[in-house]
Amino acid sequence: MEGDVRVYLDHNATTPLRAEARAAMLAAMDVAGNPSSVHAEGRAAKMMVEKARGQVAALVGCDVSEVIFTSGATEAIAGVVQDAGNVAGAAVEHEAVRIWCPEAEQLPVDHNGHVDLNALPDGALAGKTLFLQRANSETGVLQPESLLDELARLGASPASVFRDAVQAAGKLPDLGRWRSDVGRHASLAVSAHKLGGPKGIGALIAGPEYTPGLMQPMLRGGGQELGRRAGTENVIGIAGFGAACAAAAQDLADGVWERVAELRNVLEKALEAASKKTIFVGKDVARLPNTSCFITPGWRGETQVMQMDLAGFAISAGSACSSGKVATSRVLTAMGFDDAEASCAVRVSLGPDTTKEQVLRFADAWTAKLKKHEARAA
Structure with missing residues (x-):
C-alpha cells in the first residue's frame, strides 16, 4: 500500500460500526433470555428490543407499533412485494427493488435520475405499489419530494407507495414526511449498516393500514413482531441498530x-x-x-x-x-x-x-x- x-x-x-452500537451490542450479549419468555431474563431481552424499536421509530418519524425488524432492507422489500403483488419502480431503483420489476414496469428517468413524468406511459401506476427510493445509492440524487403531488395532479397516483430510505435514513432530516406524503398505505425500509449499525439487521416501517391481519406475515412460525415476522429476534443486532439510530438522530441535530x-x-x-x-x-x-x-x-x-x-x-x-x-x-x-x-x-x-x-x-x-x-x- x-x-x-x-x-x-x-x-x-x-x-x-459506531461506538454506541458496539456498546449496545456488547450489553445485549450478556442478556441470556429469549424476548418471548416471560421470566426476568426474557423480559430483559424484550426491553432491549422495545428500546431499539423506539429509537428506530424516533429517527424515521413513525409509531413504535409500525416498526417490524427484519434481516435488512432486502427482506423488507421482498415482504412488501409479497403483500402487494403488483409493483412498479424507477429504472434507477436498487437491485433489490429492480429484481421484482420487469423492464416494462420500470419508470423512465431523466438525465438527473428523476422520474420523467413526461415519458410516463398512461396507466403505468394504476393499482400498483410504487417503489420509490428517497436517495440513489450510486449517485446520491434525491427523488423530488414533489413527485407524488405531481402524480396526483396528473391522475396517476399509485395504490400505495414503498419508500427506500436506506441511504437517506440518518442523513436527511425529513423522513417523517413520508406518512403525510403517501398516507395510510405507505411503507418504508431502513438498514442498520448504512448508518453505523451492524450488518444483517434492518426494518420495514409499515403504515397504519399494514396491521396484523391486513399484512401477510413475512415469515410464518411464531408470533414475533406482532405476527408479521416469525423467528426469535436478533437481540444483539437490534440493540446495535437502535443505538445507531439514536446516534444518527443526534448527528442530524448537531x-x-x-x-x-x-x-x-x-x-x-x-x-x-x-x-x-x-x-x-x-x-x-x-x-x-x-x-x-x-x-x-x-x-x-x-x-x-x-x-x-x-x-x-x-x-x-x-x-x-x-x-x-x-x-x-x-x-x-x-x-x-x-x-x-x-x-x-x-x-x-x-x-x-x-x-x-x-x-x-x-x-x-x-x-x-x-x-x-x-x-x-x-
Whole structure:
C-alpha cells in the first residue's frame, strides 16, 4: 500500500460500526433470555428490543407499533412485494427493488435520475405499489419530494407507495414526511449498516393500514413482531441498530451532515481543478450530503478503484450489492450516459468522521494517478 494510513470513503456501501452500537451490542450479549419468555431474563431481552424499536421509530418519524425488524432492507422489500403483488419502480431503483420489476414496469428517468413524468406511459401506476427510493445509492440524487403531488395532479397516483430510505435514513432530516406524503398505505425500509449499525439487521416501517391481519406475515412460525415476522429476534443486532439510530438522530441535530456536505464540495472543487473533463453526476440537483459520483472519460472506474485502493483509499465503482462484480452501471445508463461513460464512473461517499485533511489527501492522490493515466494514454 502506497499510503501510510488507509482512508475509508465508501460509506454508502457500509458504514463503520459506531461506538454506541458496539456498546449496545456488547450489553445485549450478556442478556441470556429469549424476548418471548416471560421470566426476568426474557423480559430483559424484550426491553432491549422495545428500546431499539423506539429509537428506530424516533429517527424515521413513525409509531413504535409500525416498526417490524427484519434481516435488512432486502427482506423488507421482498415482504412488501409479497403483500402487494403488483409493483412498479424507477429504472434507477436498487437491485433489490429492480429484481421484482420487469423492464416494462420500470419508470423512465431523466438525465438527473428523476422520474420523467413526461415519458410516463398512461396507466403505468394504476393499482400498483410504487417503489420509490428517497436517495440513489450510486449517485446520491434525491427523488423530488414533489413527485407524488405531481402524480396526483396528473391522475396517476399509485395504490400505495414503498419508500427506500436506506441511504437517506440518518442523513436527511425529513423522513417523517413520508406518512403525510403517501398516507395510510405507505411503507418504508431502513438498514442498520448504512448508518453505523451492524450488518444483517434492518426494518420495514409499515403504515397504519399494514396491521396484523391486513399484512401477510413475512415469515410464518411464531408470533414475533406482532405476527408479521416469525423467528426469535436478533437481540444483539437490534440493540446495535437502535443505538445507531439514536446516534444518527443526534448527528442530524448537531448539523454533522451540513459539515459533510461542505467537505463533499471541497472534494469536487479539487477534482474539478485537476480535470476539466470530469463529470459530476447530479451536481445541479439535490443530492445526499456525503455522495459524489463522477465520470472521467477514458479512465475506467474499476481501474480507479484498484489504483486508489493501493494508494490507501477505499472507494467504489457503483453499488456494493453485486457480489463483488464491477459492471457498467445500469443506473447511469438509465440516466442517459453511454456505456463508455458509465464504465468510467466512481463513487466517493463520506462519513460523519471524515476530515478535510482526508478529503484533500484523496484529491491529491487521485490527481497524481490521473496524471499518470493521461501520460500513458498520450
